[in-house]
Amino acid sequence: MTTSFSRLLIVIAVVACLSLARDFFLPIVIAVLLTLTLSPGVKWLTRIGLPRVLSSVLMTAVACGLIVGALWLVTPAIAQWMTTAPDKIERALDVEDDFRDTLQTLKETSDKVSDAVDEIVPSDADAPQPLVVTEKTWSSKLLTNIQKAFGSLLLILALTLFLLSTGDGLVLNLIRLRPHSSSRRHLIRLFRRLRYEVGRYLGAAFLINLTTGTVTSIGMWLLDMPMPWTWLVLVTLLRFIPYVGVGLIITLLTLVSLTHFDTLTHALIAPGAFLVLTTIVGMFIDPMVHGVRLSVNPVIVFISVLFWGWLWGIAGAIIAVPMLTIGLVVADSMQWTHITRTVVAK
Secondary structure, eight states: OHHHHHHHHHHHHHHHHHHHTHHHHHHHHHHHHHHHHHHHHHHHHHHTTOOHHHHHHHHHHHHHHHHHHHHHHHHHHHHHHHHHHHHHHHHHTOOOHHHHHHHHHHHHHHHHHHHHHHHHSOOOTTSOOOOOOOOOOHHHHHHHHHHHHHHHHHHHHHHHHHHHHHHHHHHHHHHTTSSOHHHHHHHHHHHHHHHHHHHHHHHHHHHHHHHHHHHHHHHHHHTTOSSTTHHHHHHHHHTTSTTHHHHHHHHHHHHHHHTTOSSHHHHHHHHHHHHHHHHHIIIIIHHHHOHHHHTBOHHHHHHHHHHHHHHHHHHHHHTHHHHHHHHHHHHHHTTOHHHHHHHBOO
16 A cells, blocks of 8 residues: 555656656657657668768758748748638628627617716725736737747757767667666667667658648648648648547638638538548558557557646647657566556557
8 A cells, every 4th residue: 555655656746747847858858759750860871971960960950941841831821811810700700780780789788887887886086096917918928939939949959969969879878887787788679679669650650641731731722722731730740649630630621611611511621521531541551550559549549648738738749649659668678568458459
């Protein structure tokens, strides 16, 4: 009983630490996952004769270019849609003249009642004035969040560069501190397997999501949808979130379609087409690549997404499955059969 209670306290302390130190741990985790994704490219460049440092710089530059390109595609398109969508929504929800007159009459009646109350209740000039607390506007909050995100992005890219160029040596030096040779060999095998399994999953998932996003964007362009190339970025990112990501994409497609097309039939074509596409990808392509993830019980996957999403927001939901993959590889390497038997689907 004491041991179980101590373990529970340790788990609670770890979760609290991860939550409170989110700004510290999240960039490190993303940098590690990005390093695992880019490491096959660095390995290939070193094989053809480039120095490891130069290979790391090139792959980090590729990652930086993809991120900048994604922002360049998404930001102007979403800003333009947000300026035109309210007018279209207002026209779509335009009420009849009688209902509008009724609302106007109610407003005038409310104003008259308010004026009558002001005349009856005397104003006290000597009464203490209420304390007014001014809040930040949404634009200032947005600017603060953009600055924070930009700083985190620079930190992630810098840490990724260091991990790509010198990370292997650092890990091996730490492993050499272990006193027993058998323990060192076991940790080296674990490190190599982690790099292989997680790197393969992330690379394959990125390529599949990127292809699906490209096909989706081409389809949206052919259907005359607004901001068609924005879906390339959204699909690539949100498909990392099992179950929930596809639902979010379909919801966003439906919302944008309803504000763009005049008829309901035309508005449902775009989300319907994406639903068919993602079903085909999920049935025929994902099983050939995501063997590790698809062998895990769907309940465990969904709980992992909920947990990391609750802990670290949308970024946590995106990295939930890679973190689950890391945990599964570690449990299998350490021969924790009670864990692997629990999470593997039957």
